[in-house]
Amino acid sequence: MTFSKSIQYTLGILGIALLFFGFFTPKPILQDINTIPTNSRVTVDQMIIMIVDGLRWDMVQPMPDRKTHFHNQLSRAFNYPDAKHFFLETGPPSSTKPRVRALTTGQPPSYIEIIKNFGNEAALSDSVISSMHRNGKKKILRGDYTWLNLFPDEFDEVHSSYGSDISDFYEIDNITLKNLDTDLIRDDWDFMVIHLLGFDHVSHYYEPDDVHSSIKLKQYEELLMDLFQWTKQASRSPDSPRVTKRRKMVMLMGDHGMDEEGNHGGGSYDEIMSSLLLVCPECDLSRLEEDTVLKQIDLPSTIACLFNVSIPFSNTGVPFDMVDERCLSAVEIQRDTLREKVGGSLPSDKNIYNITMISVGLSLLTISAVFANRGALFGIDLTMRNVVVLAANYGLMIAVISDTFIEKEAKITRAVLPLTFLDSAYFFDPLCERCSCLS
Secondary structure (H helix, E strand, C coil), rough: CHHHHHHHHHHHHHHHHHHHHHHHHCCCCCCCCCCCCCCCCCCCCCCECCCCEEEEECHHHCCCCCCCCCCCCHHHHHCCCCCEEEECCCCCCHHHHHHHHHHHHHHCCCCCCCHHHHCCCCCCCCCHHHHHHHHCCCCEEECHHHHHHCEEEEECEEEEEECCCCCCCCCCHHHHHHCCHHHHHCEEEEECEEEECHHHHHHHHHCCCCCHHHHHHHHHHHHHHHHHHHCCCEEEEECCCEEEEEEEEEECCCCCCCCCCCCCCCCHHHHEEEEEEEEECCCCCCCCCCCCCCEEHHHHHHHHHHHHCCCCCCCCCCCCCCCCCCHHHHHHHHHHHHHHHHCCCCCCCCCCCHHHHHHHHHHHHHHHHHHCCHHHCCCCCCCCHHHHHHHHHHHHHHHHHHHHHHHCCCHHHHHHHHHHHHHHHHHHHHHHHHHHHHH
């Protein structure tokens, strides 16, 4: 092996490795537990979070000039007298499991969690779900099995469905909503998650602009109207005829958005921007300015304050402007404790990449590409093999640098990985020599 080839192989392999670990850098998992309650005086008795998987911002916001199967399907819910509308910024990566982690722990995820999105790993960090569990709050899960994977022991009642069959648009939601009406008249639970997958399945199987989308969104609107009415109704204990008036809250949101093709996973505006509809007739929401942007990462501290339980230890968010001073003080104490633990500034979804590692990887891959293709670069030995590998090297670099690499999961799987394999194959001459199509 010549000296130049040794340099080429070494730099190329190091470059690809640094690019991979730069984009998919895991974040440390802090297993510390915060047990200090917020002592908030502004609380709710019951809360329902309804998550429509993949619900993009413009699927809730009225769009009179748009004539698609997914626009203007939730207009009754949007115009409900007690409903307040906000834009909800989720953040990358825009896949379900990382987003559920974010909205329960308050900790921004990293891109490595796209890989973990398909696993069954339980949440190890402190969360608002575990905090409610420690404080005896009764919780009901309806819908996406992801929640049960993350919190296998925290929910008191489970009506869950495993969403692996994306051709199932209706049965999966029917299982989720079965006998929901009996839960709505009970007062012996505190917190309910309803995570619906049917619409996201339609968007993946076809595209968002499909007739099944309008059917699903209209079904969700009917459900929302029932939930909004529930916030005004009294509840009763299943073991007693006593009827009580309770402070109830409903939140509608998406765990993430999607692009025009129904894909998600990256950081484009449509993939990370959803909407939040908030209804709580007995709550003072006057300080919340409608149509402003709220952050998903702020939900855990908000929910913790509204149930007067401890804020997750790793939380980096701040509560919505609907809590009292006691809660804000508790959040500041928690965030200061986290700063001391991590030894610096709080993590954010703006630094989920290791920029230094990515830059070094790109530089090494550039040098490797020059060595690998110097013949083709200078018009010497212009074989099909050199042309293909030259295109692979620089195609990979362009894909990495361009926004679409980090904005669309489809681009990662369809473009970058095949180019990486081509590039790697060239580093090992025996493997490449067996490919007659490149010789």
